[in-house]
Amino acid sequence: MKLSLPRIATLVATFTALILAIAKVIVGFMSGSVAVIASALDSILDMAVSIFNNIALKISESSPNSKYPYGKGKIEGLAALFEGLIITGSGVFIIYEAVRKILQKETISNFDISIYVMIFSIIVTAALVSFLLYVYKKTNNIVIKSDALHYKTDLVVNASVLVSLIIVKFTGLYWIDYVLSIAIGIYIIKEASEIIKEGFEILLDAALDFETIEKIKEILKKEPLVLDYHCLRTRKAGIRNFVDVHLVMTPDMKLKLAHSIVENVEEKIRNIDKNKKWIINIHADPYDDSLVNKMQEECD
Structure with missing residues (x-):
């Protein structure tokens, strides 16, 4: 079975995160840097997120x-909720490790190799972000967009760790590494x-984004022979967008003409985003039932 471009992107992200995680774990334990270990754990979670994204897709x-x-x-x-809980746990663990090393007054060694691995990580992550953004532009897939944004944040984390290592190397202020680790955890x-919020929104049938809804409203307002509309409801689930709406037409309109109008409206809505599957x-209403205070009852 041929893989879709978004799924290929998640596999590339998974493999990239695995390489970075291995390199950071080895160097992190060699040097004793909590910030590098924290970054390694973040890369492991990135890999888990990309695996979940691939399965979800x-x-x-x-x-x-x-x-x-x-x-x-x-x-x-569901995947977003699970990922969010795992990531939250990792953040708590990073903060715990930083506090523990502060109390035990542990130090860092092997600065050079730690700095090199972080530079390598920044270069690789930047390349991955560019690839994911390319795939998003080609597919307009929200999962890939989220993955790209997530790895963008990794660039910030990696850059922060690199700066921390350089400062500690030349100043000997080890507390900077620990403070930064706590900041990374937070x-x-x-x-x-x-991520958890986004997962809840999907499960609770949150409406489509404001821009898409406004485009749908504009289509309905401009459609000839449609007198009005009401009970517009939207939601999304994966690659599918769902739209429900009541259109008001003249009572004596022939069924064939009404059907033609409905099909025309559906086609225009689908053209808003051809990469999505629209349900x-x-x-069709013969009158505006909102005028007799029945709109809410009909929508419920």
């Missing part, structure tokens, strides 16, 4: 069936909270 891209008629796009929400927890359900 594989499942969410599967076709709907009789048991799952709306597809399995919400698996991405930063990782903050990023994890955003559109349009209800």
Whole structure:
């Protein structure tokens, strides 16, 4: 079975994170730098996130069936929640290790190799981010966009660790490494909270983004022979966007013409983002039931 470009991207990200994690773990324990070890743990989690993303993409891209008629796009929400909890735990562990080394007054050795591995990490991560952004532009896949943003934050972490090592090497102020590690731990927890929030939004059927909804409204307003609309509801699940709306048309309109209008509206909505699969359900009303205070009842 041929892999999609987004899934290939997640595999590349997984392999890259694995190489970086191995290099950082070896150097981190050789040097005793908590910041390098923290960065290594972050790379291990990056690898786990990319693996989860690949699995989530594989499942969410599967076709709907009789048991799952709306597809399995919400698996991405479950994966995000799981990833977020794991990442939160890692952030807590990093802070714990930094505090422990402060109390035990441990020092750092082998500065040169630690600096070299962080420079290597920055170069490789920058290349990976460029590749992921290229794939996102080609596919407009939200999972790949999230992965690219996540690895962008890694660039910041890696750069911070590099600066810390250089400062400690030339000043002997070891506390800088520990303070930075605590800052990295807090930063990782903050990023994890955003992932958890996104997972909840998917599972709770959050609406599509504001820009997309405004484009849908503009299509409905400009459609000839459509007098009004109401009960517009949207949600997303993986690569599928769902849209429900009521269109008001004249009561004496022929069914064939009404059907043609509905198909035209559906086609225009699908053209908003051709990389997404759209599930559109349009209800034709012979009158504006909002005028008789029934809109809310009909939408519920």
